[in-house]
Amino acid sequence: MTKGCLRWRKRTVRSRCGIPTSWSRENLARTIDTLTERVSPANVAKRAMSRVLDQASRPEVQIGAAVVTAVTVGLVVWWRRRG
Secondary structure, three states, X not given: OOHHHHHXXXXXXXOOOOOEHHHHHHHHHHHHHHHHHHHOHHHHHHHHHHHXXXXXXXXXXXXXXXXXXXXXXXXXXXXXXXX
16 A cells, blocks of 8 residues: 555545544535425425415405405306396
């Protein structure tokens, strides 16, 4: 073995920035857990539903929904009486 190989083996104990590899592995594990949580279909559905409920609680959205509903009901009644 050459001297360069020995130096390389010593470096495998620590990452390039001097942090022990066990810390890097823990950090990688946390990152993977976070990504897994973000892309989980159940969590994506929960976040989407939460956003919809937050939007639905706004007065502007409620007024808009009421107007659309009233127009739709009016058109259906008009169409049935006409035909």
